[in-house]
Amino acid sequence: MTSFTDHLDQQYGKRGTEDRESFEEGFEAFKLGVMLQELRKNNGLTQEQLAQKCGTTKTYISRIENNASDIRLSTLMRIIREGFGRQLKLSLDY
Numbered sequence: 001m002t003s004f005t006d007h008l009d010q011q012y013g014k015r016g017t018e019d020r021e022s023f024e025e026g027f028e029a030f031k032l033g034v035m036l037q038e039l040r041k042n043n044g045l046t047q048e049q050l051a052q053k054c055g056t057t058k059t060y061i062s063r064i065e066n067n068a069s070d071i072r073l074s075t076l077m078r079i080i081r082e083g084f085g086r087q088l089k090l091s092l093d094y
Contacts, residue, residue: 008020008023011023026067029067029070029072030067032064032071033052033064033065033066033067034065035060036064036065036079037065039084040061040065040083043084045083046058047061047062047065050083051077053082053083054078054079054083055078055082056075056079056080061079064079
C-alpha cells in the first residue's frame with residue numbers, strides 16, 4: 001500500500017520541487033477556505049451575513065471558501081476579527 005506522502009511524491013515530485021511546492025500552496029489555500037466556511041457555519045452565519053459584518057460582499061466570501069480567490073492577510077484578519085470576534089494566530093513550520 002502506498003502512503004499519502006509517497007503518492008504525492010510520485011504525482012508532484014519531492015518537497016522542494018516546483019510542482020510539489022505549487023501543489024502544497026494550492027492545498028493550503030483550499031484548507032483556509034474550508035476552515036473559514038466551517039467557522040462561518042458553526043457561528044450560524046450565511047455568507048451574506050458574514051460579508052455584511054466584514055464590509056465585503058457575499059461573492060467575495062464565496063470565492064474565498066471555494067478557493068477561487070487569493071486573500072490578503074489583512075483581509076483575512078479583518079474577517080476573523082469583525083466577522084467572528086476572534087484573533088488570527090499564525091505559526092511557521094521549519
